[in-house]
Amino acid sequence: MKQHVAIVSYFSVGAYDSNTVDENLILSEILSELKISHEIVSWSDPQVDWSKFSLLLIKSTWDYFDYYPEFLTWIETIRTLGIPTLNNLDTILWNSSKKYLLEIESKGFPVIAGMILEKGKLISQDEIKAKVKSEFCVVKPLVSGGAKNTLKLASQDWGKHAEKVQAWVNEEAFLIQPFISEVEKVGEYSLLFFNGKFSHAVLKTPASKDFRVQHYFGGTITPIDPSESMLSSCQAMVDEFASESLYVRVDGVEIEGKFHLMELEMIEPYLFLALSDQAIPNYKRAIAARLG
Numbered sequence: 001m002k003q004h005v006a007i008v009s010y011f012s013v014g015a016y017d018s019n020t021v022d023e024n025l026i027l028s029e030i031l032s033e034l035k036i037s038h039e040i041v042s043w044s045d046p047q048v049d050w051s052k053f054s055l056l057l058i059k060s061t062w063d064y065f066d067y068y069p070e071f072l073t074w075i076e077t078i079r080t081l082g083i084p085t086l087n088n089l090d091t092i093l094w095n096s097s098k099k100y101l102l103e104i105e106s107k108g109f110p111v112i113a114g115m116i117l118e119k120g121k122l123i124s125q126d127e128i129k130a131k132v133k134s135e136f137c138v139v140k141p142l143v144s145g146g147a148k149n150t151l152k153l154a155s156q157d158w159g160k161h162a163e164k165v166q167a168w169v170n171e172e173a174f175l176i177q178p179f180i181s182e183v184e185k186v187g188e189y190s191l192l193f194f195n196g197k198f199s200h201a202v203l204k205t206p207a208s209k210d211f212r213v214q215h216y217f218g219g220t221i222t223p224i225d226p227s228e229s230m231l232s233s234c235q236a237m238v239d240e241f242a243s244e245s246l247y248v249r250v251d252g253v254e255i256e257g258k259f260h261l262m263e264l265e266m267i268e269p270y271l272f273l274a275l276s277d278q279a280i281p282n283y284k285r286a287i288a289a290r291l292g
Helices: 023-033 068-081 089-095 100-106 125-131 155-171 181-185 228-241 279-291
Strands: 004-009 037-042 055-058 115-117 136-141 151-154 174-178 188-194 197-205 220-224 247-255 258-265
Touching: 004 023, 023 037, 023 279, 068 089, 100 258, 115 125, 125 155, 136 155, 151 155, 155 174, 181 247, 188 228, 188 279, 197 228, 197 279, 228 247, 228 258
Parallel strands: 004 037, 004 055
Antiparallel strands: 115 174, 136 151, 136 174, 188 197, 188 247, 197 220, 247 258
16 A cells, blocks of 8 residues: 555544644655655544544544543544554543643653542542642543643632532543642653654743633743753653654643643654754654654
8 A cells, every 4th residue: 555644633622732833734745755655534534534644644643532432432433443543542541531641650760649539429528638639720622632621729719619510520531630839830841753753842831810721711831941850751651652643742830840741642742843853853753763
């Protein structure tokens, strides 16, 4: 079969890609330079004939959590067709639910993991206090992205929000985590790795009086050079959990000089390709190595 690659994206409605550089187009330019036939397609487009592709580069499926059952069905369709993907389907399934954070924590890595509020289960404030020892906490869906249905609240104000959170939990599982003040004070670091090797890094700083670092909530993104200790910590997690992945973004914070993981992004992370001189060349080399 002649090589024909799909850059897998989503139907954009502007919810998750406002004020961003279109990295699908950057990836398309890279593939063109490598003389690789390709198309940009949406994972949810019923008109796509997936069987015509030799490989899927899963790049920007940014609404997968909005249509999670359909996304899981799509994954099984691709699996049945036997089409290879980057990143691979097992990785994507594992990474699609934030319960993976508890697994990483169980293996001894510093992680802001929290506890799961199981779907349909009555929330116990006493259990939360016992497991999430923090003055403030953050509640988010177990399958989510883009700060969707994410709420920061003070432990003493739980009663004011309990009914709302319980209604959410009646519909789907949630994760409750300790709020990390360093996110507001300093920001969240993102280190990008291609084929297991460090490429570049940024610091995402939230807008004033906010805790969400996403650019569409007013966050600021600045290229940085990570410290040796931060890079070493992130590399160890990549080696353990993402060594076979084309791309992975390690998001986290430093607490008393020690890097703590907040997200290990291996499904559809924004790669900040336009913010670093070495990012696009590194990405191109990684893709060329995978595609021969």
